[in-house]
Amino acid sequence: MASSTPYTVRWGIMATGWIAEVFTKDLLANPALRNVQDVRHEVAAVASSSAKDRAADFINKVKAPSSAKAYGSYHELVADPDVDIVYVATPHSHHFQNAMLALEAGKNVLCEKALTVNASQARKLVETAKDKGVFFMEAVWTRYFPLSIQVRDLISSGAIGDVYRTIADLSLAKQGADGKIDYPDANRMVNPELAGGALLDLGIYALTWVFQTLYHVQPEAQKEAPKVTAAVNKYHTGADETTSIILQFPNHKSHGIALTSLRVGSDVDGTKSSGAAIRIQGSEGEIQVMGPAYCPLQYRVIKKDSNGDIKIVDCPIPKDPESGWGQGMFWEADECARCLRDGQKESKSLPWTESIVIMEVMEETLRQGGVVYPDVITTDVYDAQSPLNTGKR
Numbered sequence: 001m002a003s004s005t006p007y008t009v010r011w012g013i014m015a016t017g018w019i020a021e022v023f024t025k026d027l028l029a030n031p032a033l034r035n036v037q038d039v040r041h042e043v044a045a046v047a048s049s050s051a052k053d054r055a056a057d058f059i060n061k062v063k064a065p066s067s068a069k070a071y072g073s074y075h076e077l078v079a080d081p082d083v084d085i086v087y088v089a090t091p092h093s094h095h096f097q098n099a100m101l102a103l104e105a106g107k108n109v110l111c112e113k114a115l116t117v118n119a120s121q122a123r124k125l126v127e128t129a130k131d132k133g134v135f136f137m138e139a140v141w142t143r144y145f146p147l148s149i150q151v152r153d154l155i156s157s158g159a160i161g162d163v164y165r166t167i168a169d170l171s172l173a174k175q176g177a178d179g180k181i182d183y184p185d186a187n188r189m190v191n192p193e194l195a196g197g198a199l200l201d202l203g204i205y206a207l208t209w210v211f212q213t214l215y216h217v218q219p220e221a222q223k224e225a226p227k228v229t230a231a232v233n234k235y236h237t238g239a240d241e242t243t244s245i246i247l248q249f250p251n252h253k254s255h256g257i258a259l260t261s262l263r264v265g266s267d268v269d270g271t272k273s274s275g276a277a278i279r280i281q282g283s284e285g286e287i288q289v290m291g292p293a294y295c296p297l298q299y300r301v302i303k304k305d306s307n308g309d310i311k312i313v314d315c316p317i318p319k320d321p322e323s324g325w326g327q328g329m330f331w332e333a334d335e336c337a338r339c340l341r342d343g344q345k346e347s348k349s350l351p352w353t354e355s356i357v358i359m360e361v362m363e364e365t366l367r368q369g370g371v372v373y374p375d376v377i378t379t380d381v382y383d384a385q386s387p388l389n390t391g392k393r
């Protein structure tokens with residue numbers, strides 16, 4: 001008989017930036033509001049690489065319980081026996097070293113996207129998770145949206161026949177009046193030292209839709225790595241600003257088109273009236289996914305013989321009625337909790353091999369585009385004392 005006591009996971013939050021805050025507030029949201037009774041989350045500790053006070057301020061800001069510990073270093077966080085799983089919320093440049101720090105300390109890890117800067121780093125992380133016998137997952141939250149699960153199920157059930165093409169776009173119109181992209185050159189979005197660029201930050205979501213619909217749904221033995229043809233425009237910092245990828249899956253005769261840009265937006269006027277960000281095209285019809293590729297809230301199923309009778313399905317994110325809070329990151333946290341409870345080391349919705357194949361596609365894209373990042377962030381040699389782990393910037 002299933003236990004009526006929810007399984008509790010104690011989180012350690014590594015970094016105190018934007019997404020750390022959003023994710024932690026979702027962790028603290030009441031699971032009942034999303035009809036979840038079997039798992040729950042606690043914030044055990046928060047670490048800032050810059051100052052203990054920053055971690056303490058973060059704990060106050062997100063309204064975590066005062067029992068949550070504040071640390072002024074990532075090393076202290078991963079040594080805390082009260083932390084079951086570490087959420088790595090640093091820039092992409094830091095993921096390899098930071099996730100290794102936690103894995104080497106024997107911690108389970110949820111690491112923000114893009115998982116790493118290259119495929120070799122991703123492979124090393126997976127090997128380490130295996131060696132240590134811990135859970136490890138890339139935090140592509142979109143995969144855990146009920147909408148994504150429904151779309152994958154529709155494809156698997158043959159609702160639109162054989163899928164031959166997926167076109168997916170995640171672009172943000174960030175060009176300012178002066179022709180420059182509206183982020184300072186030092187910002188993580190365009191700074192090569194922080195693995196900046198459209199591809200690793202946004203393109204990963206376009207690729208997520210290509211992979212969810214053309215790769216993930218295939219039987220294990222039929223999953224194939226795609227051929228990659230990419231066009232990349234570089235910003236003056238050296239990071240990619242507009243990147244378009246054609247992925248060819250030869251055995252399935254399917255194509256994925258993954259688009260991303262910091263010059264033009266998928267949502268032209270900010271009113272979400274620009275049409276489908278994702279089109280999944282099959283022999284018997286098409287599924288269109290509306291809204292930003294990272295956080296889609298509606299899909300449409302258009303059958304070949306529908307005669308205009310389109311099925312429209314809304315999948316809103318449950319909000320706390322009092323605070324209005326709820327961003328949809330809690331679903332990926334619930335997945336982590338269930339995997340820990342059930343002793344699973346990887347998530348079935350985003351297995352290790354799939355994260356690695358996607359990293360291979362991104363690495364090849366950057367190679368074709370001539371985007372080069374500094375050695376300190378591309379090395380696949382773990383160094384506990386790397387400046388990326390100690391915060392000595």
Ligand SMILES: NC(=O)C1=CN([C@@H]2O[C@H](COP(=O)(O)OP(=O)(O)OC[C@H]3O[C@@H](n4cnc5c(N)ncnc54)[C@H](OP(=O)(O)O)[C@@H]3O)[C@@H](O)[C@H]2O)C=CC1
Pocket residue numbers: 014015016017018019020047048049050051054089090091092094112113114139141188194200201294391393
């Ligand atoms: N899933 C999603 O929807 C989203 C995911 N992300 C992902 O999360 C990660 C972090 O993004 P975001 O929160 O926007 O970034 P921020 O710049 O807001 O925060 C990053 C944090 O990392 C820590 N950090 C450590 N070293 C550095 C450094 N050299 N430069 C800057 N920060 C450093 C800092 O925390 P401290 O000083 O406390 O150590 C900082 O606050 C990225 O990988 C991004 O792709 C981002 C936005 C949305």
Ligand SMILES: O=C1OC[C@@H](O)[C@H](O)[C@H]1O
Pocket residue numbers: 201202294
């Ligand atoms: O993951 C993300 O999703 C939302 C974007 O605004 C952000 O830049 C990116 O990191």
